[in-house]
Amino acid sequence: xxxxxxxxxxxxxxxxxxxxxxxxxxxxxxxxxxxxxxxxxxxxxxxxxxxxxxxxxxxxxxxxxxxxxxxxxxxxxxxxxxxxxxxxxxxxxxxxxxxxxxxxxxxxxxxxxxxxxxxxxxxxxxxxxxxxxxxxxxxxxxxxxxxxxxxxxxxxxxxxxxxxxxxxxxxxxxxxxxxxxxxxxxxxxxxxxxxxxxxxxxxxxxxxxxxxxxxxxxxxxxxxxxxxxxxxxxxxxxxxxxxxxxxxxxxxxxxxxxxxxxxxxxxxxxxxxxxxxxxxxxxxxxxxxxxxxxxxxxxxxxxxxxxxxxxxxxxxxxxxxxxxxxxxxxxxxxxxxxxxxxxxxxxxxxxxxxxxxxxxxxxxxxxxxxxxxxxxxxxxxxxxxxxxxxxxxxx
Amino acid sequence: xxxxxxxxxxxxxxxxxxxxxxxxxxxxxxxxxxxxxxxxxxxxxxxxxxxxxxxxxxxxxxxxxxxxxxxxxxxxxxxxxxxxxxxxxxxxxxxxxxxxxxxxxxxxxxxxxxxxxxxxxxxxxxxxxxxxxxx
Ligand SMILES: [Zn+2]
Numbered sequence: 001x002x003x004x005x006x007x008x009x010x011x012x013x014x015x016x017x018x019x020x021x022x023x024x025x026x027x028x029x030x031x032x033x034x035x036x037x038x039x040x041x042x043x044x045x046x047x048x049x050x051x052x053x054x055x056x057x058x059x060x061x062x063x064x065x066x067x068x069x070x071x072x073x074x075x076x077x078x079x080x081x082x083x084x085x086x087x088x089x090x091x092x093x094x095x096x097x098x099x100x101x102x103x104x105x106x107x108x109x110x111x112x113x114x115x116x117x118x119x120x121x122x123x124x125x126x127x128x129x130x131x132x133x134x135x136x137x138x139x140x141x142x143x144x145x146x147x148x149x150x151x152x153x154x155x156x157x158x159x160x161x162x163x164x165x166x167x168x169x170x171x172x173x174x175x176x177x178x179x180x181x182x183x184x185x186x187x188x189x190x191x192x193x194x195x196x197x198x199x200x201x202x203x204x205x206x207x208x209x210x211x212x213x214x215x216x217x218x219x220x221x222x223x224x225x226x227x228x229x230x231x232x233x234x235x236x237x238x239x240x241x242x243x244x245x246x247x248x249x250x251x252x253x254x255x256x257x258x259x260x261x262x263x264x265x266x267x268x269x270x271x272x273x274x275x276x277x278x279x280x281x282x283x284x285x286x287x288x289x290x291x292x293x294x295x296x297x298x299x300x301x302x303x304x305x306x307x308x309x310x311x312x313x314x315x316x317x318x319x320x321x322x323x324x325x326x327x328x329x330x331x332x333x334x335x336x337x338x339x340x341x342x343x344x345x346x347x348x349x350x351x352x353x354x355x356x357x358x359x360x361x362x363x364x365x366x367x368x369x370x371x372x373x374x375x376x377x378x379x380x381x382x383x384x385x386x387x388x389x390x391x392x393x394x395x
Numbered sequence: 396x397x398x399x400x401x402x403x404x405x406x407x408x409x410x411x412x413x414x415x416x417x418x419x420x421x422x423x424x425x426x427x428x429x430x431x432x433x434x435x436x437x438x439x440x441x442x443x444x445x446x447x448x449x450x451x452x453x454x455x456x457x458x459x460x461x462x463x464x465x466x467x468x469x470x471x472x473x474x475x476x477x478x479x480x481x482x483x484x485x486x487x488x489x490x491x492x493x494x495x496x497x498x499x500x501x502x503x504x505x506x507x508x509x510x511x512x513x514x515x516x517x518x519x520x521x522x523x524x525x526x527x528x529x530x
Contacts, residue, residue: 119459119460119461120461122458122459122460123460123461140456140469140471140483140485141456141458141460143456143458144454144456144469144471147454147456148452148453148454148471148473148483151452151453151454152451152452152473155452155496196457197455197457198456198457198458199454199455199456199457199458200453200454200455200456201454202454244432246426247483248425248426248480248481248482248483249424249432250481251481253452253473
């Protein structure tokens with residue numbers, strides 16, 4: 001097995017991107033990644049496209065993007081892991097390099113959710129999960145899944161609505177400083193408390209938006225890294241797990257079991273102690289599709305004990321300067337959540353943080369040279385946790 | 396909104412009769428599955444669930460979904476059935492502020508939606524509160 005590093009990153013503006021088509025949007029990110037690495041298309045031996053895609057016009061996006069970006073005739077595929085699609089695409093590219101099959105691979109995540117009218121998009125997201133019982137039967141929409149987690153968590157640990165509001169206020173604070181973010185605007189707790197309900201107890205300001213966007217990373221094996229860059233960011237480890245499709249088969253709604261399993265896998269490979277995991281990292285990206293998801297992520301990643309995640313936010317410990325800065329690019333909440341691009345966007349954010357290349361007002365202090373990202377599909381239907389480091393893994 | 400009759404027909408035991416599975420290990424599964432989600436055994440027989448349960452959590456969803464306009468907002472519960480499984484299911488005949496954790500609920504058959512083109516109606520299971528005075 002070979003060590004694998006990220007040697008180039010690309011990220012488009014997130015938001016309403018009806019100004020371009022899917023392949024043009026993907027190319028914006030790919031082009032940036034190639035320029036950063038001073039590589040061209042002929043250097044790439046394999047590429048993977050992360051795209052959920054049900055709402056967009058292209059049914060075979062990998063080849064459409066391949067043709068437009070001049071990546072033919074390299075092998076490719078489109079991958080799907082719901083909202084963790086980006087991490088799944090990264091995983092496929094990562095394993096292709098790690099195994100020695102290729103030296104340089106590209107992972108690009110792209111989504112154009114505004115290709116369909118909003119009610120259709122809401123309907124299509126609602127189908128994620130167990131289609132028959134939960135969707136066909138009574139039309140459960142996606143926020144309801146997280147709403148049930150929120151009510152379970154809030155009642156078990158006696159948590160107030162302001163505790164969820166803290167997450168939204170923080171992520172908008174950093175979104176306001178990220179020029180790629182969909183919502184570059186701060187919000188107050190009053191704005192939060194006055195925002196309209198989506199699925200009780202969750203409000204519109206608990207929810208990530210419908211977003212278009214793309215992100216790309218170029219991966220290279222240890223042998224060729226030196227020729228490309230003197231500041232690679234290594235993929236230290238990745239953990240992945242899944243949960244049941246049917247929520248009626250779950251046993252606990254106060255955390256995301258698959259995410260905890262994925263974190264423990266990644267930590268084990270990296271030699272990280274779960275209980276003190278926050279000490280190893282300078283920064284983390286977590287999957288805050290809804291505010292409650294960020295609170296649960298703190299606990300599933302070992303940053304806080306069970307039932308104490310909300311206190312990290314209450315004490316501002318996840319701002320820059322706190323114990324562990326989280327989602328300081330705005331997170332899904334403010335940066336936006338273009339399903340297939342989100343995991344790769346997280347990889348781009350962490351890579352740029354470790355290289356001191358983040359936007360003004362969003363850069364953390366890098367002490368350990370290590371960060372992680374946590375990407376969840378559905379409500380733990382899929383989970384990926386990936387650790388990045390400026391230090392080359394020893395194996 | 397299109398209703399596809401074969402789909403409704405093949406799921407009739409789940410939708411209308413709350414047929415679940417019971418494994419030799421004692422685990423009860425809903426909807427029915429031929430493989431136990433606890434022990435992996437395939438010794439699972441079909442049982443009819445009572446439809447009685449306790450409301451553990453609930454949410455009220457305000458999102459617009461085509462075909463469900465008449466039932467906005469939608470009340471959805473996490474229900475612990477008497478036989479053991481915790482399932483997610485729609486609630487009916489409730490008013491805002493009426494629900495609380497620990498309420499007793501029971502399954503009833505209700506209209507879910509109708510096809511706007513051919514008028515076919517889909518029925519299914521919802522849960523309602525068992526109020527004091529009911530037996
Ligand atoms: Zn069993």
